[in-house]
Amino acid sequence: MPADFITTIDSDDEVPNYGEPSQPPQKSGAKAAVQNGKKEKNNDELDSDFEFDFDGGRETGLDLWGGDEVQGMKNGNEPINVDDIIARRTGKPIQAYQDRKRKRKAVVDDEEESEDGEEGDEGEDDEEAGDDESGSDDESADEDEDGDAESGEDEDAEEAEEEEDDEDEDDNSSVSSDEETAAEVARKDAFFAKDPNAELDPTLPTSFSAINLSRPLLRALTSLQLTVPTPIQARAIPLALQGRDILGSAVTGSGKTAAFMIPVLERLCYRDRGKGGQACRVLILCPTRELAVQCEAVGRALAEKGGLDVRFALLVGGLSLNAQAHTLRTLPDVLIATPGRLIDHLTNTPSFTLSALDVLVIDEADRMLEAGFTDELEEIIKACPRSRQTMLFSATMTDSVDELVKLSLDKPIRVFVDPKRNTAKGLVQEFVRIRSDDTRSPSLLALCKRTIREKCIIFFRSKALAHQMRVVFGLCGLKAAELHGNLTQEQRLQALNDFKAAKVDYLLATDLASRGLDIKGVETVINYDMPGQLAQYTHRVGRTARAGRKGRSISLVGEADRKMLKAAIKQSEADQVRHRIIPAEAVSAMHEKLEDLKDEVQEILKEEKEEKLLRQADMELKKGQNMVEHQDEIYARPARTWFQSEKEKQDAKSASKDAYVGSFPTAKGDSKTGKDNNKSKADSKRGKYDGLSRKAKRRKMAREEDEADQQRSRSTEMAIRHAKKSNQPKKISVPMPNKVQAKGKNGRGGKTSASAGKGKRKSAFDDAPGASAKHEGMRAKPTKVNLDKKGKGGGGGKGNKVKGKGKK
Numbered sequence: 051m052p053a054d055f056i057t058t059i060d061s062d063d064e065v066p067n068y069g070e071p072s073q074p075p076q077k078s079g080a081k082a083a084v085q086n087g088k089k090e091k092n093n094d095e096l097d098s099d100f101e102f103d104f105d106g107g108r109e110t111g112l113d114l115w116g117g118d119e120v121q122g123m124k125n126g127n128e129p130i131n132v133d134d135i136i137a138r139r140t141g142k143p144i145q146a147y148q149d150r151k152r153k154r155k156a157v158v159d160d161e162e163e164s165e166d167g168e169e170g171d172e173g174e175d176d177e178e179a180g181d182d183e184s185g186s187d188d189e190s191a192d193e194d195e196d197g198d199a200e201s202g203e204d205e206d207a208e209e210a211e212e213e214e215d216d217e218d219e220d221d222n223s224s225v226s227s228d229e230e231t232a233a234e235v236a237r238k239d240a241f242f243a244k245d246p247n248a249e250l251d252p253t254l255p256t257s258f259s260a261i262n263l264s265r266p267l268l269r270a271l272t273s274l275q276l277t278v279p280t281p282i283q284a285r286a287i288p289l290a291l292q293g294r295d296i297l298g299s300a301v302t303g304s305g306k307t308a309a310f311m312i313p314v315l316e317r318l319c320y321r322d323r324g325k326g327g328q329a330c331r332v333l334i335l336c337p338t339r340e341l342a343v344q345c346e347a348v349g350r351a352l353a354e355k356g357g358l359d360v361r362f363a364l365l366v367g368g369l370s371l372n373a374q375a376h377t378l379r380t381l382p383d384v385l386i387a388t389p390g391r392l393i394d395h396l397t398n399t400p401s402f403t404l405s406a407l408d409v410l411v412i413d414e415a416d417r418m419l420e421a422g423f424t425d426e427l428e429e430i431i432k433a434c435p436r437s438r439q440t441m442l443f444s445a446t447m448t449d450s451v452d453e454l455v456k457l458s459l460d461k462p463i464r465v466f467v468d469p470k471r472n473t474a475k476g477l478v479q480e481f482v483r484i485r486s487d488d489t490r491s492p493s494l495l496a497l498c499k500r501t502i503r504e505k506c507i508i509f510f511r512s513k514a515l516a517h518q519m520r521v522v523f524g525l526c527g528l529k530a531a532e533l534h535g536n537l538t539q540e541q542r543l544q545a546l547n548d549f550k551a552a553k554v555d556y557l558l559a560t561d562l563a564s565r566g567l568d569i570k571g572v573e574t575v576i577n578y579d580m581p582g583q584l585a586q587y588t589h590r591v592g593r594t595a596r597a598g599r600k601g602r603s604i605s606l607v608g609e610a611d612r613k614m615l616k617a618a619i620k621q622s623e624a625d626q627v628r629h630r631i632i633p634a635e636a637v638s639a640m641h642e643k644l645e646d647l648k649d650e651v652q653e654i655l656k657e658e659k660e661e662k663l664l665r666q667a668d669m670e671l672k673k674g675q676n677m678v679e680h681q682d683e684i685y686a687r688p689a690r691t692w693f694q695s696e697k698e699k700q701d702a703k704s705a706s707k708d709a710y711v712g713s714f715p716t717a718k719g720d721s722k723t724g725k726d727n728n729k730s731k732a733d734s735k736r737g738k739y740d741g742l743s744r745k746a747k748r749r750k751m752a753r754e755e756d757e758a759d760q761q762r763s764r765s766t767e768m769a770i771r772h773a774k775k776s777n778q779p780k781k782i783s784v785p786m787p788n789k790v791q792a793k794g795k796n797g798r799g800g801k802t803s804a805s806a807g808k809g810k811r812k813s814a815f816d817d818a819p820g821a822s823a824k825h826e827g828m829r830a831k832p833t834k835v836n837l838d839k840k841g842k843g844g845g846g847g848k849g850n851k852v853k854g855k856g857k858k
């Protein structure tokens with residue numbers, strides 16, 4: 051996109067315009083303004099007021115984590131709170147900031163009540179003055195608000211030129227990968243089925259009642275004030291009800307969760323409830339614990355409101371294994387899990403199996419297909435019956451046959467809503483140029499001190515950086531919480547809850563929070579640095595402007611991020627993009643301030659580390675005492691096993707990291723790609739005992755023998771399970787068989803599950819041009835399908851892409 055089309059914001063002091071200068075940002079809780087009273091035909095407008103009743107009897111949002119289930123909080127083993135350290139050291143309790151905020155809010159509320167309508171710069175200045183007043187003496191630097199625009203403009207002109215140059219330079223490179231060869235298109239045509247409903251009737255249902263849902267579910271939707279399905283819901287739900295495999299993709303915040311949850315619950319209404327009918331029918335896989343919790347909350351809200359007798363189980367790390375194992379023994383209908391914990395249960399929880407599974411949903415499926423999750427996903431797929439229905443969803447869903455083949459899909463249907471649109475309509479994307487890395491942190495702080503004062507998620511590429519910044523924010527009087535993998539589960543949830551409840555204004559997060567999280571009222575997303583992959587960028591900025599609301603993202607873009615910047619701009623509409631300039635004086639003042647704080651930050655981090663070490667030592671001591679006191683009992687417990695060895699786990703982890711960081715250029719400008727992967731492959735080919743001391747070698751061999759023993763006992767257990775299979779409950783039925791076919795015109799006709807009966811399904815490749823292997827379903831022999839990239843022939847072939855390496 052030529053640079054002239056990019057609007058420049060000369061100063062960072064204007065009222066957030068969210069793309070519509072005349073329209074003030076929506077206050078949370080305010081009625082969504084339906085633009086000009088018009089409703090778009092494709093149902094793109096969501097009721098931005100709608101929110102699932104996550105609380106459902108709970109006091110606060112995600113409180114289901116609390117209580118006995120949370121680990122690591124007992125016996126006074128509370129996590130360390132840097133705010134306490136900061137307060138202790140500075141003598142300025144953070145509480146003071148909360149009081150200031152409350153005062154500010156009261157002032158703003160008063161102003162709103164007096165109906166002066168305009169929310170201009172003055173309001174913001176007042177807020178800042180209030181901030182300074184009760185703040186510390188070091189805030190004068192943040193005051194210089196005027197006179198920035200000019201220097202900004204000069205800079206802007208210069209940058210615009212440079213951006214144009216850059217555009218020419220890279221034009222051919224980054225884009226070409228989007229184009230598909232004819233062979234790829236042919237392979238996709240062969241792999242995917244066409245949407246029969248769309249062929250019969252391309253118009254989408256305009257209400258849930260037009261989708262043939264049962265009464266309880268309609269009741270649930272009505273009581274949640276959900277009346278109009280979003281486009282992804284309108285297209286995916288009827289297909290899902292017919293039992294079809296689905297690949298669903300729609301922009302972030304467009305209601306994909308309900309798009310799979312509604313048909314899942316609907317199908318469960320028809321399950322066999324007779325004796326022996328109880329079973330784990332549905333598995334929903336999510337990449338992060340927080341997302342799993344959220345997904346469960348949506349399911350529960352729908353089930354409770356509809357009075358459905360459906361039981362859920364949340365299987366995620368960080369919560370008590372025993373409590374989950376106990377729940378599993380009661381055969382809950384829906385399992386919502388992260389892959390690691392699910393495999394743990396599959397391996398170690400006696401009698402738990404997925405053999406009666408009817409539906410597998412993979413949320414954020416493109417992420418789950420990435421390196422790092424592949425082995426786990428394979429293991430899970432192996433444990434699921436082939437006759438299941440599979441649904442994959444993501445805002446950045448891949449339709450690459452190579453990636454999908456390992457999931458053994460059965461003639462999946464692509465439901466890609468508005469595939470050209472990657473970001474939400476209400477999102478304005480701003481980019482700030484960072485000329486040298488020294489100015490990145492000062493720029494962020496200047497931005498937060500002056501302009502973005504609340505409801506903001508800031509993404510960082512590393513946990514350490516997010517943590518360090520939290521200390522800096524604390525020292526600067528900015529109320530922030532952090533969310534990343536170095537925290538205990540309790541801390542992670544606390545951070546989320548604090549942010550949701552507006553107890554903190556900023557959530558400093560890693561990409562752990564980039565996918566799926568639906569936090570109402572997030573106004574701004576800041577990218578402290580650009581992520582390594584475009585998909586990551588899309589998900590990060592998708593935490594705002596959800597469900598028809600407006601929002602903005604601000605990305606700090608350094609030299610190394612230019613490619614990503616270009617890609618981000620390219621996937622956006624021209625009127626969504628802005629160029630923001632933070633006044634140089636504000637940045638340099640902040641720079642000085644940060645220099646002053648440097649030692650203090652180090653001291654705090656050191657103090658925190660020491661405190662951590664002390665607690666760790668304390669814990670070790672307690673652990674030792676326990677071991678001595680309860681030795682017999684502890685050794686009597688069966689050892690837990692894991693399907694991968696430590697090394698395999700480590701390899702998967704680093705592969706995941708490489709893939710996720712993607713082609714992010716290193717400082718030298720080259721990218722982390724092929725070379726590293728080749729290296730790690732070469733590493734994994736080395737002898738398995740290479741480099742180990744004799745003692746370590748002996749220990750490893752012993753461990754392997756143990757594992758082999760356990761494997762044998764698992765095989766016996768498997769044999770028993772197989773024997774039990776004959777007694778398995780019947781499959782849940784597809785709710786609208788012939789009735790739907792008869793309906794025809796309504797669009798929900800076409801091939802019903804009856805005709806697409808799992809046992810009788812034709813092969814995904816039956817329709818392939820030149821396919822000779824008749825009725826060789828993907829499920830039956832996925833490895834024999836010829837996936838030759840050149841698209842020659844359709845019969846058998848070598849291409850065994852399913853299993854990479856042998857496992858113990």
Ligand SMILES: Nc1ncnc2c1ncn2[C@@H]1O[C@H](COP(=O)(O)OP(=O)(O)OP(=O)(O)O)[C@@H](O)[C@H]1O
Pocket residue numbers: 096097098100101102276277278279280283300301302303304305306307308444445565566567568592596597
């Ligand atoms: N039919 C509907 N009408 C109005 N609001 C809806 C509807 N369906 C879902 N929503 C709301 O839309 C918001 C976003 O939904 P959801 O989290 O499922 O989005 P998503 O598409 O999964 O996003 P992401 O790609 O980020 O995971 C939620 O707050 C939800 O309550």
